[in-house]
Amino acid sequence: MSYLKQIEVENFKSWRGKQVIGPFMRFNCIIGTNGSGKSNVMDAVSFAMGERAAALRVKHPEDLIHGAHIGQPVSDTASVAIRFCDDEDQETVFSRTIKASSEYRINGVRLTLAEYTEELQKIGIVTKAQNCLVFQGAVESIALKDPKERTKMLECISQSKEFATEYHKKKEALLKA
Ligand code: ATP
Ligand code: MG
Numbered sequence: 001m002s003y004l005k006q007i008e009v010e011n012f013k014s015w016r017g018k019q020v021i022g023p024f025m026r027f028n029c030i031i032g033t034n035g036s037g038k039s040n041v042m043d044a045v046s047f048a049m050g051e052r053a054a055a056l057r058v059k060h061p062e063d064l065i066h067g068a069h070i071g072q073p074v075s076d077t078a079s080v081a082i083r084f085c086d087d088e089d090q091e092t093v094f095s096r097t098i099k100a101s102s103e104y105r106i107n108g109v110r111l112t113l114a115e116y117t118e119e120l121q122k123i124g125i126v127t128k129a130q131n132c133l134v135f136q137g138a139v140e141s142i143a144l145k146d147p148k149e150r151t152k153m154l155e156c157i158s159q160s161k162e163f164a165t166e167y168h169k170k171k172e173a174l175l176k177a
Helices: 038-048 113-122 138-144 147-158 160-176
Strands: 003-010 018-021 078-085 091-098 102-106 109-111
Touching (some): 003 038, 091 113, 147 160
Antiparallel strands (some): 003 018, 091 102
16 A cells, blocks of 8 residues: 655745655654644645645635745746655655646656546545545544445545445345345
């Protein structure tokens, strides 16, 4: 199973110029004072996973460029690369750059968003599972979901949903036997 090893940002939100965040372990904890950029780390990962601007706490994609929040963007582009490492220590880099529109790359090779998302899914990253990344304030909303909704969400994240029909068929057959 691949894990996120490192994040490389360039002029993204609170990071000016090129900066490296990490290396990470399989389990990590980010701490810091209010406003220090903890949520921006989640936004960076989410951005590289193809998320829309609205989910990254900005109105327009160009607001993600460093300095844009005070009307002084330092560049006309921003990018984030997320470096995954698999069990054989093989690394794969997924990266997204915004200019007038987004550009997606894997190990530097340009792809469409659909191809990019498909490749992320191949290494077990389900970008469509909206709670794959649990953002600030989301713990409470997950806890308040009714059990059916919560089960649906966990099935989506674990990708066990695709086995549900087969599971129910086998369960019925067993009950009949
Ligand atoms: P809290 O503990 O309150 O949740 P946090 O550590 O999660 O805080 P973030 O929300 O990640 O903090 O970061 C907020 C900081 O990011 C602010 O200081 C804000 O000025 C800065 N920031 C956001 N967008 C940009 C941008 N486009 N350019 C530069 N700085 C930005
Ligand atoms: Mg925060």
